[in-house]
Amino acid sequence: MVEFWTSLPLFVQMLIKGLAVIGVIFPIAGASSMAERKVAAWIQNRPGPNRAIPFWFRWVPVIGPFLQRLGIFHLMSDGLKMLFKEDPLPGHVNKVYFILAPIVAVTLAFTTVAVVPFGAYLNRGGQVVPLMLANVDVGILAVFAVASLGVYALILAGWSANSKYPFLGSIRASAQLISYELSLTISVLPVFLWINIPGGDGTLSLARVVEFQSRAGFWGGLWFVFLMPVSALVFLVALFAETNRLPFDMAEGEPDLVGGFHTEYGAFKWALFFVAEYSHMLVGSAVFTLLFLGGWNPLPWISLAQFAGWLGLEGSPILVGTISIVIFLGKVLGVIFLFMWVRWTVPRFRYDQIMKLGWSGLLPLVIGNLIVYALAIALIQK
């Protein structure tokens, strides 16, 4: 099988890999929307969506009712509805940009996935090789660069809709995204100061960050969330703001903006924005997991290589790769659950509070944090 795979042209290999990753992300983004509704329901002491079921599935004894209670079929029917309902194009919009905006949103959201490693396997020499679509050395920089282009989708959508609520929504959203991007970017600098040891190769690769969290020894095996709690916290808060999640969902703000920047959208174009939002969440959670939660290492001080050694799986890279992907996805879904949990706990901030928190709260905090860590790292690694 491996020989057949390597005999394929590189182009075909990359295409299959890319489609496989998108084929995983699209359903996860959809499932997140159902998880969102279920978590919301459970927190509010409701059972949540639990009705839809195809009539023939009712005959499956235990699994049928269980899946029905989980609302799996609601998810499918919602997705199908989005595909098949009429796609309205209001007469007052700027048509080219109106259609372009959701395409931009979803393209950028999926592009960031390419540089995020999502698992690892052990090669014949016992080295950990990350699984990713494009192993570029600029890693985190590529994620930030592409993800921050996402603000153009919001601006395009809000402006081309030629309507006041989308316009206000997109202005708010772009101001918020730009404000919190600073804190987000600065908060990860201590991590990269720490992993770029003087004399070694300079790197911004996310896989290297995980490698650094799976070294031997007390300090080596410690996840960066314990080593740099302030960075992790600020990164998480800024991530909430960047993905437009409550308590920072100024872009939508249903009570005062109807639906925010996508008020005029419907059907599949709206669904694309939706998928883009959840993909941003997914990629954001993945980056948080890689940077601060040890990536695919099962527990602090237990690296993937050790774990595979205990299970006696060094010789089977496919099994190790699967286990690493499961561990990694588990952590990512945990972070996504945190997103939902916080959403139903913390009420929305006012716009001025968001700006105040961003500019005079988080930004000085991360700059101070950076200075402290830069000095400490300079002393330790000199």
Added chain:
Amino acid sequence: MPYVVERTPLTFAERTYLPQILGGLKTTWKHLFSPKVTLEYPEERPTIPPGYRGVPTLVKDPNGREKCVSCQLCEFVCPPKAIRITPGAIPADAPTANVEKAPQAFDIDMLRCIYCGLCQEVCPEEAIFLQNQYSLSGYSRGDLVNHKDRLYELGGTLPDLHFKWDKKRAAEQAGRAQH
């Protein structure tokens, strides 16, 4: 009694929001696993409290006599004019012939009814009651007009033991002016 609320300045911990957010997360975490309060309607039905005013219905007395004497007071009092009664005579050879009248037709248009209960209030014979029926649906306007047979089906029997008309007849036969 008016009183002044002390507004102490926020402490540093409070100004970071974090302890409050963690406290809130704890609360919502508990709710995540607490029993659900939803009543899953078609499978589970609500318990109707006493005194509930549902769909108006007609009742019979324990002997099976229809209590309505078609005096039409409910028809006159009905604010949205939902009730329509066609009075009819009771045949002279019937055992309850002394009641003289009974409704030939009794229609309540549930599209008009406002569930005010004035018909029940005004009825001198205790023949019409707003009962527990709360779920009402139909495929046409005609489906939502309750005719006499449907009204008795919904209403059932009122277990009162007045037997007013039997006593009246007994008094009449005994030659008393009053029962």
